[in-house]
Amino acid sequence: MTVLSQTLAVAAKDARIEWRGRARTAAILGFAGTVLLLFSFAAAADTKTLTTHAAGYFWLALLLGSVLSLADAFRIETEDDALDGLLLLPVDPRAIFLGKALARTGALTVLALMLMPIAAVLYNVGVDGSWLQLAAFIVLGVAGLAAPGTLYSAMTSQVRGREVLLPLLLFPLVVPVVLAVVKGSGLALAGDPMGQASSWLGVLAVFDLVYWSVCPLVFSAVVER
Amino acid sequence: MKKPFPREHFLGLFGLVLFAVGSWMGLVEAPPERYMGEVGRILYVHVPTAWIGLLAFTVGFGFAIASLRSRSLVWDDVLVGLVEVGVLFAAMLLIQGSIWARPTWGVFWTWDPRLTTSAIMLLSFVGVLAMRAFIKDPPRRARWTAVGTIIGFLDVPLVYFSIKWWRTLHQPFSSPETVAGSMVWPLRINAVALLCIGAWLVIRRARLARHLRRVHETAAPEPSRLVAGD
Numbered sequence: 125m126t127v128l129s130q131t132l133a134v135a136a137k138d139a140r141i142e143w144r145g146r147a148r149t150a151a152i153l154g155f156a157g158t159v160l161l162l163f164s165f166a167a168a169a170d171t172k173t174l175t176t177h178a179a180g181y182f183w184l185a186l187l188l189g190s191v192l193s194l195a196d197a198f199r200i201e202t203e204d205d206a207l208d209g210l211l212l213l214p215v216d217p218r219a220i221f222l223g224k225a226l227a228r229t230g231a232l233t234v235l236a237l238m239l240m241p242i243a244a245v246l247y248n249v250g251v252d253g254s255w256l257q258l259a260a261f262i263v264l265g266v267a268g269l270a271a272p273g274t275l276y277s278a279m280t281s282q283v284r285g286r287e288v289l290l291p292l293l294l295f296p297l298v299v300p301v302v303l304a305v306v307k308g309s310g311l312a313l314a315g316d317p318m319g320q321a322s323s324w325l326g327v328l329a330v331f332d333l334v335y336w337s338v339c340p341l342v343f344s345a346v347v348e349r
Numbered sequence: 350m351k352k353p354f355p356r357e358h359f360l361g362l363f364g365l366v367l368f369a370v371g372s373w374m375g376l377v378e379a380p381p382e383r384y385m386g387e388v389g390r391i392l393y394v395h396v397p398t399a400w401i402g403l404l405a406f407t408v409g410f411g412f413a414i415a416s417l418r419s420r421s422l423v424w425d426d427v428l429v430g431l432v433e434v435g436v437l438f439a440a441m442l443l444i445q446g447s448i449w450a451r452p453t454w455g456v457f458w459t460w461d462p463r464l465t466t467s468a469i470m471l472l473s474f475v476g477v478l479a480m481r482a483f484i485k486d487p488p489r490r491a492r493w494t495a496v497g498t499i500i501g502f503l504d505v506p507l508v509y510f511s512i513k514w515w516r517t518l519h520q521p522f523s524s525p526e527t528v529a530g531s532m533v534w535p536l537r538i539n540a541v542a543l544l545c546i547g548a549w550l551v552i553r554r555a556r557l558a559r560h561l562r563r564v565h566e567t568a569a570p571e572p573s574r575l576v577a578g579d
């Protein structure tokens with residue numbers, strides 16, 4: 125099996141587990157939706173403020189929800205020491221990482237898609253710009269959270285204090301992602317007369333490129349026994 | 350048996366004396382800065398702090414790669430010293446920066462690229478140190494610290510440029526070309542002084558890490574918590 129087919133096999137396995145445990149996904153969606161609701165209290169339920177900063181609130185809610193989803197990437201492997209079994213198989217560690225990160229990207233994209241209508245209703249926003257740009261920002265943004273998130277999930281799932289460690293490690297790291305997606309998807313929603321969205325897509329692309337290439341390389345050092 | 354005097358203390362002592370000289374030159378000898386006046390004198394400690402802090406993380410990045418490649422715990426002993434000293438200098442940098450920003454910009458904090466990047470860099474490495482505290486097994490702790498350092502360090506330029514595009518408001522970089530002659534010497538002397546003090550702290554910390562590791566290696570094994578029937 126090549127690295128690619130191994131990656132797809134791991135991703136398919138995780139996607140199956142995700143589908144069979146969809147009650148948990150629904151709970152995470154409920155949590156992220158609650159966060160969206162809470163932001164409107166922070167903004168004193170001022171419709172204008174909420175509409176202007178809708179992209180920011182949406183991504184922060186998704187970021188908070190994503191920590192729960194990312195923690196799952198390796199929580200499912202620590203149960204019954206499944207990770208040891210996975211590592212004993214003749215599978216390239218890079219393929220394990222890429223497959224898991226791919227499955228997380230999928231899960232987070234689904235979470236984002238389900239969260240979007242809630243945000244649209246609560247904050248009274250519609251897409252006046254470009255749907256295509258919005259889709260690109262969501263996929264690249266979520267991929268930017270998934271790669272370092274999956275790596276840190278592999279570390280933190282194996283130690284005490286995992287609930288606090290994963291966000292502590294992940295949140296400072298993904299600041300460029302948050303900046304780029306908030307600015308970029310704001311432009312995609314409101315329209316982009318100055319053509320600035322492409323430079324934010326560039327930031328995301330560089331971040332994704334760096335972490336999707338470095339994380340698989342260091343992953344074997346993380347799970348080594 | 351008489352304990353030998355650790356030689357790195359000479360380095361630290363030299364650094365402290367040099368720091369006193371450099372600070373005296375900066376506070377007394379050098380003229381007040383043209384636009385910022387007396388407040389500008391914080392530059393003589395602020396800029397060297399930034400240099401040495403970033404240097405600690407950069408050297409740490411190199412040590413992290415070496416640690417992953419060789420898997421010798423000696424690298425990790427120094428790496429933890431470098432990350433801790435980097436965190437210390439980054440924290441001092443932010444405090445000095447806030448003290449300077451208040452009279453100059455009118456606020457303690459602003460979302461300037463270098464300021465925000467320093468804060469995020471500090472938080473990233475505080476996270477690495479926090480994670481370290483939770484891992485007991487030394488080889489695993491060494492591997493994960495190295496991975497965390499590599500991942501965190503790669504983020505620094507990305508954070509910097511993304512925030513720079515987001516908004517900007519800071520002095521141009523200080524280098525011997527951008528400051529007047531009478532200001533160059535206190536800057537240089539303090540940079541060497543902080544380099545010596547930083548190196549001294551790293552060596553002390555590495556020594557401590559090595560001693561702790563030796564203690565761990567030679568300690569009696571913990572009594573098993575397994576009871577009959579497990």
